[in-house]
Amino acid sequence: MVVAIVIALLVLGSIIFHLASPWWQTPLASNWGSIDTALNVTLWICAAAFVTLNLFMAWSIYRYRHRPGHTAHYEPENTRLEKRLTFWTGIGIAGMLAPGLVAWHEYVTVPANAAVVEATGQQWQWGFRFPGKDGVLGTTNVRHMSPENPFGLSPRDPHGRDDILIESPDLRLPIDRPVKMVLRSKDVLHDFYVPQFRAKMDLVPGIVTYFWVTPTKIGTYEILCAELCGTGHHMMRGTVTVVSGREFDSWLAEQPTYSQLLAQARTDETRLAQADPTGRVAKGVR
Numbered sequence: 369m370v371v372a373i374v375i376a377l378l379v380l381g382s383i384i385f386h387l388a389s390p391w392w393q394t395p396l397a398s399n400w401g402s403i404d405t406a407l408n409v410t411l412w413i414c415a416a417a418f419v420t421l422n423l424f425m426a427w428s429i430y431r432y433r434h435r436p437g438h439t440a441h442y443e444p445e446n447t448r449l450e451k452r453l454t455f456w457t458g459i460g461i462a463g464m465l466a467p468g469l470v471a472w473h474e475y476v477t478v479p480a481n482a483a484v485v486e487a488t489g490q491q492w493q494w495g496f497r498f499p500g501k502d503g504v505l506g507t508t509n510v511r512h513m514s515p516e517n518p519f520g521l522s523p524r525d526p527h528g529r530d531d532i533l534i535e536s537p538d539l540r541l542p543i544d545r546p547v548k549m550v551l552r553s554k555d556v557l558h559d560f561y562v563p564q565f566r567a568k569m570d571l572v573p574g575i576v577t578y579f580w581v582t583p584t585k586i587g588t589y590e591i592l593c594a595e596l597c598g599t600g601h602h603m604m605r606g607t608v609t610v611v612s613g614r615e616f617d618s619w620l621a622e623q624p625t626y627s628q629l630l631a632q633a634r635t636d637e638t639r640l641a642q643a644d645p646t647g648r649v650a651k652g653v654r
């Protein structure tokens with residue numbers, strides 16, 4: 369009897385906790401309402417199963433409790449009941465899977481008019497690359513990575529010359545424009561996650577992953593790494609600021625291209641050589 373009451377209280381407590389809980393999803397700031405729907409459908413199906421099964425268990429414990437003079441009825445098989453249980457469990461599981469599959473299909477089917485942005489992850493920071501005027505990201509290779517070329521752009525690929533490189537963890541995106549996020553890791557597994565976008569995807573060394581999103585609310589949101597990637601994992605944060613199209617265009621125009629960074633590096637080298645013609649200072653010779 370006590371156990372039955374405890375189980376019933378557990379169900380009641382869970383419902384109250386859910387209704388009064390402050391830990392609810394942060395407000396949506398993208399087009400991914402379908403991901404919220406998939407989550408909610410899963411929650412309601414699980415909740416219905418949890419409440420029904422636990423209350424049934426509490427009722428059974430009470431109804432069939434031990435009483436003098438009562439004996440248990442032994443029934444090892446009940447095919448009809450098993451068929452019903454299998455059917456309804458199947459319906460419940462299909463109901464949970466189907467909305468997720470629909471949302472996933474939409475999530476990786478990029479619209480033709482989407483702009484492209486690349487996010488790169490490394491222990492423990494984010495960087496971003498826009499394709500520049502030609503609209504094509506230049507090819508990259510890990511062999512080309514160096515302090516002067518942190519994105520590993522191929523020096524011979526003309527598409528890479530106008531690529532816009534953001535060597536800071538602060539990304540900006542325009543509101544109401546679909547964007548394909550292309551993800552690349554330089555070292556280990558990372559995961560690009562913006563909770564308000566309901567968008568999340570692993571960065572896998574050696575392959576390029578992607579998803580697409582349309583930001584729908586102006587604001588600044590945190591980018592988190594959602595894949596344990598080493599001792600500095602907790603520090604691997606960035607921000608994405610959603611701004612008006614005009615503000616975005618003028619911000620992007622101020623960011624350096626790969627060619628500009630190369631030219632800058634060459635100017636710095638020349639200046640250094642002029643200031644130190646023998647190279648003794650640079651080599652640390654006294």
Ligand SMILES: [Cu+2]
Nearest residue numbers: 558593597604
């Ligand atoms: Cu990480």
